[in-house]
Amino acid sequence: MTLLQRLPTIRAKLGSVIVIAVGLTLAFVYLILGYVLHVFQIREHLWELLFAGALGAGVALVIARWVARGMTQPLRDMARAVRRMEMGDYGQRVHTDSVDEVGQLAQAFNRMSAELEQVERLRRELVANVGHELKTPISALRAHLENLLDGVERPDPATLQVMLAQSERLGRLVDQLLDLSRLESGELPLRREEVALGPLVEEVLSEIRVARPDAGVELERRIAPDLPPVLADRERIHQVLFNLLDNAVRFTPAGGRVTVSAEGRDGVVDVRVADTGPGIPPEHLPRLFERFYRVDPARSAREGGTGIGLAICRSVVEAHGGRIWAESVPGEGSVFTFELPVAPATETRR
Numbered sequence: 119m120t121l122l123q124r125l126p127t128i129r130a131k132l133g134s135v136i137v138i139a140v141g142l143t144l145a146f147v148y149l150i151l152g153y154v155l156h157v158f159q160i161r162e163h164l165w166e167l168l169f170a171g172a173l174g175a176g177v178a179l180v181i182a183r184w185v186a187r188g189m190t191q192p193l194r195d196m197a198r199a200v201r202r203m204e205m206g207d208y209g210q211r212v213h214t215d216s217v218d219e220v221g222q223l224a225q226a227f228n229r230m231s232a233e234l235e236q237v238e239r240l241r242r243e244l245v246a247n248v249g250h251e252l253k254t255p256i257s258a259l260r261a262h263l264e265n266l267l268d269g270v271e272r273p274d275p276a277t278l279q280v281m282l283a284q285s286e287r288l289g290r291l292v293d294q295l296l297d298l299s300r301l302e303s304g305e306l307p308l309r310r311e312e313v314a315l316g317p318l319v320e321e322v323l324s325e326i327r328v329a330r331p332d333a334g335v336e337l338e339r340r341i342a343p344d345l346p347p348v349l350a351d352r353e354r355i356h357q358v359l360f361n362l363l364d365n366a367v368r369f370t371p372a373g374g375r376v377t378v379s380a381e382g383r384d385g386v387v388d389v390r391v392a393d394t395g396p397g398i399p400p401e402h403l404p405r406l407f408e409r410f411y412r413v414d415p416a417r418s419a420r421e422g423g424t425g426i427g428l429a430i431c432r433s434v435v436e437a438h439g440g441r442i443w444a445e446s447v448p449g450e451g452s453v454f455t456f457e458l459p460v461a462p463a464t465e466t467r468r
């Protein structure tokens with residue numbers, strides 16, 4: 119076995135197996151039939167026997183060479199593809215019609231390289247997006263600092279306020295990115311406890327009133343008094359509610375209304391944040407929860423949005439084993455809903 123393993127190609131291995139098999143068969147026929155069973159004609163026809171053996175082995179070798187070539191082609195293709203992937207070309211795929219083990223390996227290889235390609239694309243997009251998002255506030259800050267140095271601008275409170283806002287935006291972006299990466303890597307373990315959603319929603323609503331004092335949007339809360347508590351990390355759910363409400367208030371024009379409601383069903387609680395804003399065109403709905411995805415990048419960026427809020431919401435809700443989704447009728451408003459598991463103690467008490 120070890121001797122066979124030292125051979126460099128599958129073709130060579132098959133060839134030696136054939137030669138060994140034919141040799142053993144010849145020896146068996148000659149020795150057993152000729153000397154043990156005394157079939158005398160065999161002993162007299164050694165040369166013919168050798169000739170037939172050599173002919174058989176030759177034909178088998180040619181066929182094996184041909185079959186092995188076809189069988190191992192996907193393996194050679196994969197080796198070549200891996201070398202190219204090592205150089206950063208992730209678009210490599212292997213073509214094969216075979217359904218045997220080699221074919222299955224080729225299919226698994228194709229799936230793996232498609233996944234690597236996707237991961238690589240996301241990585242590049244992330245770096246490009248982060249770079250772009252960091253560039254805007256940094257350029258603005260630099261422009262102000264240069265103007266101050268040149269004496270074009272004076273360090274009055276208004277200018278300093280603008281600079282402070284830019285540096286706050288930078289800080290917020292970095293915090294959001296760190297949060298998201300910790301959430302996605304599971305580095306931030308959830309501290310689950312029984313959380314009563316009523317008081318939590320009230321708390322977030324008053325924070326929103328302070329954060330967006332002149333939004334001119336009516337905030338409404340509809341939480342059933344007998345709503346069971348959920349099993350969740352209070353801080354994280356606070357973050358989700360804040361992100362959703364902040365979006366709703368930000369995108370709803372003055373005079374509109376934002377409603378938070380929650381209801382329990384089959385061991386989960388559904389929390390809904392509905393607004394009377396412009397709504398979201400249906401083609402954007404599936405991508406809304408991706409990092410940096412914005413329906414109208416210019417508008418969102420003008421208002422300081424970076425498109426990470428909903429990605430964080432999704433990571434948090436999924437870490438709780440829940441789901442989050444958006445529905446919208448353009449022109450009428452949007453509804454964001456997420457579900458959380460009910461705390462088990464409550465279920466048994468009820």
Ligand SMILES: Nc1ncnc2c1ncn2[C@@H]1O[C@H](COP(=O)(O)OP(=O)(O)OP(=O)(O)O)[C@@H](O)[C@H]1O
Binds near residue numbers: 369395414418425
């Ligand atoms: N209630 C809403 N009404 C209309 N569009 C919305 C609403 N909520 C979110 N969107 C759209 O989804 C995009 C992504 O939202 P997300 O919260 O992830 O980012 P953002 O609010 O722009 O920035 P960030 O939350 O990181 O500050 C928004 O830019 C906006 O286009």
Ligand SMILES: [Mg+2]
Binds near residue numbers: 365423428
């Ligand atoms: Mg947001």
